Each structure stands twice: as structure tokens, then as C-alpha cells.
Amino acid sequence: MTLSTTNTTIPPPxxxxxxxxxxxxxxxxxxRGSGILLLVIMAAIAIFLTVRAVHxxxxxxxxFLSTFEWNADQTPPVFGIAVLAYGTIISSxxxxxxxxxxxxxxxxxxxHYAPRRLASPLAYLVDLLAAVPSIVYGLWxxxxxxxxxxxxxxxxxxxxxxxxIFHKTDPSSSARSLFTVGILLxxxxxxxxxxxxxxxxxxxxxxxxxxxxxxxxxxxxxIRMAVLPFARSGIISASMxxxxxxxxxxxxxxxxxxxxxxxxxxxxxxxxxxxxxxxAAKFGEATDFGRDALIASGLVLFVITLLxxxxxxxxxxxxxxxxxxxx
Amino acid sequence: MKFQRKSRLRxxxxxxxxxxGALVLTACGSDNNAGTSSxxxxxxxxxxxxxxxxxxxANLLASGSTAQANAMQVWVKNYMxxxxxxxxxxxxxxxxxxxxxxxxxxxxxxxxDSALKPDQIxxxxxxxxxxxxxxxxxxxxxxxxVGYNLPGVSNLVLDAPTLAKIFNAQITTWNDPxxxxxxxxxxxxxxxxxxxxxxxxxxxxxxxxxxLGGAAPSAWSYPHDKAFKGKGGQSAxxxxxxxxQVKQTPGAIGYFELSxxxxxxxxxxxxxxxxxxxxxxxxxxxxxxxxxxxxxxxGNDLALKFDYATNVEGAYPITLVTYEIVCDKGxxxxxxxxxxxxxxxxxxxxxxxxxxxxxxAPLPAExxxxxxxxxxxxx
Numbered sequence: 001m002t003l004s005t006t007n008t009t010i011p012p013p014x015x016x017x018x019x020x021x022x023x024x025x026x027x028x029x030x031x032r033g034s035g036i037l038l039l040v041i042m043a044a045i046a047i048f049l050t051v052r053a054v055h056x057x058x059x060x061x062x063x064f065l066s067t068f069e070w071n072a073d074q075t076p077p078v079f080g081i082a083v084l085a086y087g088t089i090i091s092s093x094x095x096x097x098x099x100x101x102x103x104x105x106x107x108x109x110x111x112h113y114a115p116r117r118l119a120s121p122l123a124y125l126v127d128l129l130a131a132v133p134s135i136v137y138g139l140w141x142x143x144x145x146x147x148x149x150x151x152x153x154x155x156x157x158x159x160x161x162x163x164x165i166f167h168k169t170d171p172s173s174s175a176r177s178l179f180t181v182g183i184l185l186x187x188x189x190x191x192x193x194x195x196x197x198x199x200x201x202x203x204x205x206x207x208x209x210x211x212x213x214x215x216x217x218x219x220x221x222x223i224r225m226a227v228l229p230f231a232r233s234g235i236i237s238a239s240m241x242x243x244x245x246x247x248x249x250x251x252x253x254x255x256x257x258x259x260x261x262x263x264x265x266x267x268x269x270x271x272x273x274x275x276x277x278x279x280a281a282k283f284g285e286a287t288d289f290g291r292d293a294l295i296a297s298g299l300v301l302f303v304i305t306l307l308x309x310x311x312x313x314x315x316x317x318x319x320x321x322x323x324x325x326x327x
Numbered sequence: 328m329k330f331q332r333k334s335r336l337r338x339x340x341x342x343x344x345x346x347x348g349a350l351v352l353t354a355c356g357s358d359n360n361a362g363t364s365s366x367x368x369x370x371x372x373x374x375x376x377x378x379x380x381x382x383x384x385a386n387l388l389a390s391g392s393t394a395q396a397n398a399m400q401v402w403v404k405n406y407m408x409x410x411x412x413x414x415x416x417x418x419x420x421x422x423x424x425x426x427x428x429x430x431x432x433x434x435x436x437x438x439x440d441s442a443l444k445p446d447q448i449x450x451x452x453x454x455x456x457x458x459x460x461x462x463x464x465x466x467x468x469x470x471x472x473v474g475y476n477l478p479g480v481s482n483l484v485l486d487a488p489t490l491a492k493i494f495n496a497q498i499t500t501w502n503d504p505x506x507x508x509x510x511x512x513x514x515x516x517x518x519x520x521x522x523x524x525x526x527x528x529x530x531x532x533x534x535x536x537x538x539l540g541g542a543a544p545s546a547w548s549y550p551h552d553k554a555f556k557g558k559g560g561q562s563a564x565x566x567x568x569x570x571x572q573v574k575q576t577p578g579a580i581g582y583f584e585l586s587x588x589x590x591x592x593x594x595x596x597x598x599x600x601x602x603x604x605x606x607x608x609x610x611x612x613x614x615x616x617x618x619x620x621x622x623x624x625x626g627n628d629l630a631l632k633f634d635y636a637t638n639v640e641g642a643y644p645i646t647l648v649t650y651e652i653v654c655d656k657g658x659x660x661x662x663x664x665x666x667x668x669x670x671x672x673x674x675x676x677x678x679x680x681x682x683x684x685x686x687x688a689p690l691p692a693e694x695x696x697x698x699x700x701x702x703x704x705x706x
Contacts, residue, residue: 070554071552071554071556073423073528073552073553073554074550074552074554142568142571143571147575170519172518172519172521172578173519173521173561174521174561174572174576176561176563176572254526254527254564255564255568257526258526258561258562258563259526259562260526260560260561260562270561277526280527280564281526281527281528281564282527282528282554284393284420284421284423284424284527284528285421285422285423285527285528285529285530285553286423286528287423287427288427290423
């Protein structure tokens, strides 16, 4: 009622200004409020985690960075992230070494090589792989993958054992090692890498490819000269997304890995641990202080993930300028 | 496109309908169960024993030990069938969380694998007003079995020092002289021993390592802890994980609750305790070991301490007991009646009888009597 009266009286002087209706103001308030709320929630989480983590680290009787064991619930508490950081990074690196070439290969096959009739079912299958819950991967890994990798382990031990990396201290111990975890993680991150890369390959300008073909390039040369340079930053983003999942994977690792506070170069030995696996294993029976300690380890994982993402963004930003495509 | 979207919506709607239909069906199912059992009143009391209900409406919240969760589930079901106006909700959150929640006053009682520490008892005076404090009532016993996977060997005998050395990677092959000596006439393979422990922290590890340290202090020098402290070996998550690994790895040995050995059909080690015969893990032999335990709780507290080096005939030494934690005085008036009534039932002969069939060990008569007296005098 009042609105209609003001509208009728005021229009002439306000006609110059931007018309703001109540709906605009409400929407502005709502969206601004949501934005602020997000920041407040993030800040609250960050402060809470940091306070608890600092409390735990300041009462640690070991060195938080270099201690191997994780005994936060005993008195005095002694815990450190050395084994966890090593295991997390090593298993993720193994996963990347395996998954990036295969993932890019699958994506190239789907986007450039496969006949259309085969390409879409294949893409669909890869999508399905992403929909499997990680606990199912874990069970499959523990029940199927571990016994069946024993042969490969023994072969590696026999022929590549001299490198140290593939040395298996007790050849009859089961294959519940960081190496196996890396293979399992590779399978889990494959769909992410494949899907993102495929989308990037699709966006390669047809003109570039046709130009290369016109110059007499073979299909492989087209991919090498036109597709891959254009897609390089996309492949890096895809790998980083995958790496993020590999770093944080919990249940599958907890089921497959034979965790122990040992830091060893022998990747086939059943030993080691990862951040997420350790949290899953210790959280249930942890005391209040033990939980704080686990939160501290979670923060470290958070920082590692942040660094990895930051590095990826840097690489992408630098590549953009001379990617050969339309920068 | 439009058509596709429509059909997807339809599929979704169909799925939702199917799921809600299933929910309705299951709801009907449980209703039916309750209906039949309450109509056949006499058979119901026979199954659940002589349950004396608390009378007034009550809602009992409890949480804690996962080790006694299976027993609790059966007890709660039996009790709520007999006393429909009492709601009991036992959350198996782990002993540590259970103790914390009880000490914060948010639960009526807690289940726990370990007795309260002195500072926790001091802290409990706040939730047990009027001069009361939290007490430990032993309720559910159990044997920790040592399962193994040795093709061709079915009657393995070990003793505490040998077990300690196996789990500390000092004995690494099955034909080690120490094992041979305990098993005369058995042909042991020369394969290496794969010792499995828990990768997650657990009361089972705590009790198992307490046994190793108590019965073989020279071979096992680590303090008992929920985290495994020994050298070497491999680990798996949960008792089910350890049992699964032992089952699929030849040459493996691992520890877990007796029920997992029964479920997975794994042979278990007989323990040479110094008694005339090596003792096998079972409900009966575990109960016998609990009877040899010493009471260490003061006042109304009935906390027990095991004599792990016991050589009583037929007492299986790797045994644990889990407690219910309540206030001796100053329980909340709203839940006191129901708490007393429920605990009376689970400590009764009828309640304890349920335990053997689930792989737990019932309390020996003498301790059960003390527990019942304590429950009677709760206020």
C-alpha cells in the first residue's frame, strides 16, 4: 500500500537514478549474507582446528615433524608425522606415475582414436568407475588385489630388488604395502584424470588439428603438435584434482595397508601409513587430547594439499602464456 | 532432451516409491514381531528371564565399548520387549568416548573395556551429586583367541614367552626350537611367521599386550596400550580385518575376540599356562580365569585385575572383562529406576546365559553376586 503511494508521488525526481525495488535489495542482502556466512564458517573452522592443533603440538613430547610413532594417548604423549607424510606422498606419487599416462591415454583414445560407437560406452564406463564408493575399492583391494599382486611383488623383488626400492625384506609377507596402495589409488583417481583430460582434448580448436593435418602430419604428430600443447594446462589440472583425491583417500588405504610406524625405502614391505588412514584408525578410541593430535595431523594434510594446488595453479598460469594456443 | 529428462524424473520417482515402500514393509515387519511376542506373553518372559520393569516411562541413553555391543543389542531387545515403556539406546562409540560422555552427564551409564582412572573417578563426583561417584561393574567377559593358519597343523600349543617373542619378531619361523619344544611330535613347517596385530587402537590390543607383559615380563617389556607397541609384524584394521588376514595368509597368526575365530572357522592356539593341560579359548575357560581375578576397585567399585600368570587348571589367561559404569549414589532420578532394572536383568542368570552363545564369557558366580548386590544398592 505505502509502496504504491510513494511510487506515484516520487517518480519524477528519481527517474534519473537506478531503479531499486525491494526484491533487488532482498536479493542483494541474501547473496551478500551467504558470502559473509561462508567466510565466517571457514574462519570458524580454521580457528577451531588451529587452536586444537596448537594445543596438541605444544604438549607433544616427541618432535612433531620427525617422530615416527603415533602414541598421542599415552602419558607422556609422543607423536609425529614423519611416517604419515612420507607414506601419503609416496603412495600418491606412485598413483600419479601410473594413473596420469594411462588416464591421458584413455582420454586420447576416447576423443581422437576410438570409433564413435565405442567411444561413448567407454566414456560411460570410466564415469561409472568414479561412482564406486572408496570402501568398495578398499574391500576389493584387500580381498582380490593383495593376494594377486604377490606374484608381481616377487618378480619385482627378484629382478629389481637391487634398486632397494623394490626390495622385499620378507618375501613371504603379504602385499599390503605402499606400492599396492599406490596401485589401488591409481585406479581410484583414473576416472577423474580421464574425464577432465577428455573434456580438454575436446576443446582443442579443430582449426589447429586441421592445419597440422594439412601440413602432412600423421595422427600421432597432430596429437603431439596440436592437441597436447593446447591441453597441457588442462592435463595438469586434471592430475592435481586426482592427486587431491589420492592424498586424502581414507577407507581404501585403511583396509589395504598394513600400517606400522616404520619409514622404509623398500616400497614392497608391508609398512608405513598415511594421514587419513592414521586418523581413521586412531579416532575411535582416542581421548580428547588424542583427537587434538589427530586434528593437527589433519591440518598438515590440509597444508600439503594447499601447497600442491598452489603449485599446480602456478604452473598453469605460466603455461598459459606460451601454450601455443590462443593465450 | 525433454523426453529424456521426463523419463529420468519418472525413474527417480519410481525409485523413491520403491524405497519408501521397502521402509514401510520393514516397519511392518518389526511391528509384527513385537505383536506376536507380546501376544504370546509366557514365551516372552521365558526368553527374557524374570525382568522386573521400572514402571514409569523412561528413556535410557548409554554409550561406550564396541566389545560388548553384540551382547547389549540382545539384552536391549529382550528388555524392551518385556518393558515396552522403557526406551534404551546403547551407542557403541568406543570406550573412550563412552567414558567421556558419561562424565559429561549426557548418558545414564557407559560401557567400557577399561576401568576408570583415579582422576576420572574424582571428576565423576560432579555428575553423581550427593556424595556419589562413578563405579565400575564387571558385566561381560570374553576370551581373546590367538588364531593361526598352518596347513597340516591343527593342535598348536604356545606359552606366554613364545607368544611374546612371536609378536615381537624375535621368533620368525614356525620350526623354531621354542615352538618345537612346546609341540612334541608335531611336524612344523620352516615357513616364516606372519604375525598380525591391529592397526587401529583397540581394547583388544590393550588386553592382549597386558597379558604378554603380565605373563612374560622378560620377553615383552612394552607397556600395555591400545596401540600395538611390538616390533615388526603386519597390521590390519579391526578384529574382522585381522581374522580375514590370518585366514588368507598361510603361516599367519593373529589375535581377536573368540567369536571371530568361531565365525571364520580358524583354529586357535592352546595356551600352556603351567597347568597340567594346555588351555583352549572358550567361554567356560574364560569365566574360570575371571574367577581368579583380584578385585582392585575400592569402596563400591568392582574393578578387576587379572592374574595373567595364573596356572589354575582350565583357566584361559588371555581374557578381558568389560564394565558398565554408573554412579553409586546420585544417579539422575528420571533414569535411576530404569537403569537399576536393566542392569539387574543383564547381571541376572538369565541375562548372563545369553553371553555364552555369542562367544562372550558369563561372569563367575561369586563376582556376579557382588555385582547384583551393588546394583541393588544404587541410588
